[in-house]
Amino acid sequence: MIRMNKIRGSGWSGGGMPMRRSRMSAALFTLGMTCAAGAHAQSLETQAAQGAAAPTENTVINLINLLVKRGVLTQQNANDLISEARSEAAQARAANAARAPAAAVVNAPTQPGDVAVPYVPQVVRNQIRDEVKQEVMAQAKAENWAQPNALPDWISRIKLDGDLRVRDEYHFYGSRNANNVTNFAAINQAGGFDINPNTNTTQLPTQNTTQNRNNLERYRARLGVTALLSEQLTAGLQLASGNDNGPVSTTATAGGGFGKKNIWLNKVYFAYTPTPWANVIAGRFDNPFFASDLLFSNDLEMDGIASNFHYALPANQDVMLFGTLGVFPIQYTAENFPSNSTSKVGSDTKWMFGAQFGADWKINAQNRLKGAIAYYDFQNMRGTLSSPCALYLGATSCSTDNEAPTFMQGGNSLIALRNIVQNPNLSPGLTPQPQVFGLAYNYRLFDIKAQWDTVIADRFKLRLDGEFVRNLAYDENKAFGAASLPVNNYEATTVNASRSDYRSGPNGFLAKATIGEPEPKTKGQWNFSVAYKYLQPDATLDAFTDPDFHLGGTNARGYILAAAYAVARDTWFTARYLSAKEVYGPPVSIDVLQLELNARF
Structure with missing residues (x-):
């Protein structure tokens, strides 16, 4: 045996x-x-x-x-x-x-x-x-x-990811709100509006500022694919929901007779990593900058090319230097503009050039400080008055119509773009004035962002965020010295009665405190946050800001309360209350309540 x-x-x-x-x-x-x-x-x-x-x-x-x-x-x-x-x-x-x-x-x-x-x-x-x-x-x-x-080798190099959100949303408007806030975005989308009261008695398009909206069921779905092409090269794309092709939100609203919802191409990019400390990405991709939603919506994807780097100091490996450089086309001039004229307009692309440099310092096991300064240069954004435009002779557009922003949320100062020639066959003041509007300023933003993570009572995580922005291109003298005078973001006319009636500003800031897990992932994790946000009308482009605070745009100030609790792995419930009102102009107070269930995979 x-x-x-x-x-x-x-x-x-x-x-x-x-x-x-x-x-x-x-x-x-x-x-x-x-x-x-x-x-x-x-x-x-x-x-x-x-x-x-x-x-x-x-x-x-x-x-x-x-x-x-x-x-x-x-x-x-x-x-x-x-x-x-x-x-x-x-x-x-x-x-x-x-x-x-x-x-x-x-x-x-x-x-x-x-x-x-x-x-x-x-x-x-x-x-x-x-x-x-x-x-x-x-x-x-x-x-x-x-x-x-x-199985084919390529399957092992493919990664799927996505997220889902279902939300119940409420909009509450102040009882003293003004009811004549002009919707300039609607005017531009319609191709112009006759602002001459002698030839058009129709009410200007206005925003809803008085009637509450309850139980708006909304949802968001995103599904992405990332492919590892080599050790240094990856490719990715993402599909997302959304009511329209606007840049700041992928949220879709229920209703519409149970009609199917749209799916959009939200990301498409190549990413190349030539060294462990640098990478280059091109296409349409996530915001590559260290920033809050003071300037850029969390859902904003950027078109262009960007390069990131990070480098640990040899003398202190706990200090990591980082930076980002990027070039982003925002709006191209139509190639065949004007279509009904033999004289075409040359290229005048609107760009954003961005540069950011910062440091991430791991002070000890419980404290971490991250900060950066950035410069965002939005070029060719300011509109200009067109050459004399004889619409009465049959022209359907004027020479600077293409300078109207593709997308606006509201708040920025504007100017009328069309220099409309009076019809000599009509009495003075009886020529229709169908106007479109462009931005009154360029935007060259200086931005400072800081974030401190710590632990209090050896138990609770605490994160403090702060950000300040100033538009260095803001100059009222240049605006009022132009042929077309600036329009207040809330005005219903194209010319102010006097310069003293005009109010705007170039500054904005955000302060936020979050206690608990900043991003709940495991069941039982939670957080609570309180924030205060302040944005003068021309502190930044209104097109790219958070669409929920004051329902989007600039010229807004107020606070945000939020709480989140993870009910399962990578599944969490969130409640947010955003209370905001105008910085300048007639009263426009808007409170937003959001109750939502989120999941990622």
Whole structure:
């Protein structure tokens, strides 16, 4: 017999063979045991022929019964094996009886825990081997590790990710709100509006500032694919929901007679990492800058090319320097503009050039400070008055119509773009004035952003955020010295009664405190935050700001309260209350309540 010492921690106990493992583990061990017995089979047969002890019948039967119990053998196979084992044992006893008066166990167990393994017939070993092989192969195929090359290689280099959000939203308007806030975005989208009260008695397009909106069910869905093309090159794309192709939101509103919702191409990019400390990305991608929603909506994706770098200081590895450079086309001039004229307008692309440099300092295990300064130069954004435009002769556009912003939310100072020629056949003041509007200023933003993470009472995480922005291109003298005078963002006329009526400003800031986990991921994690935001009308472009605070745009100030709780892994409930009102102009107070369930995968 073969003696096997007790193996500590392997699942063996005493002198028997109970194993606290799965059926497959028991079968694999039995196979190994029988192989070991087979390696000594010839030696055992020789010992038996020379007077050694015969195989113990009960041990063989116990082994076979154990295999039945573990599911390796069927009961019928077990009965056949037991019968064969008994027959061989009887033959062995008869042979030994004829050659020796007594027999002793070879290598009998001498220590507690030793296991005596009898001779296992070849047929038993073959049966166990075949049964285990079939079961192992079945499990290998089911778990896809038997054929590692069965699937194409590209599948292993593809990653899917996405997120879902369902929201119930409420809009509450102040009882003293003005009801004549002009909707300049609607005017531009319609191709102009006749602002001459002598020729058009229709009310100017206005924004809703008085009627509450309750139980607006809204949702967002995004699904992305990232492909690893090489160790240095990746490609990605993302599809997203959304009511329209506006840049600041991928949220869709329910309703519409249960009609299907739109899906948009939200990302498409290549990312190249030539070194561990730098990368380049081109296409349409996430905002590459360290910024809050003071300037850029959290859902904003940017078109263009950007490069990021990060570098740890050799003298102090806890200090990481980082930076971002980027060039982003915002709006191209139409190639065939004006379409009804032989004189075409040249290229005058609107660009954003961005540069940011900062440092991330891990002070100790509980404190981390991150800060950066940035400069965002929005070029060719300011509108200009067109050349004399004789619309009464049949022209459908004027020379600077293409300078009207593609997208506006509201708040920036504007100017009328069309220099409309009076019709000499009509009395003075009776020529229609269908106007479109452009921005009164360029925007060259100086931005400072800081973030401090710490722990209070050795228990609660605390994050403090602060940001300040100033538009360095803001100059009222230049605005009022132009041929077309600036329009207050809330005015219903194109020319102010006097400069003293005009109010604007170039500054904005954000202060925010968050206690708890900044991004809840595990069930039970939570956070609570309070923030205050202030944006003068021309502190930044109104097109790209948070669409929820004051329902988008600039010329807004107020606070934000928010709480989040993770109800499962990567699933969390959020409640937000945003209360904002105007900085300048007639009263426009807008409170927004959002209750939502989010999930990411």
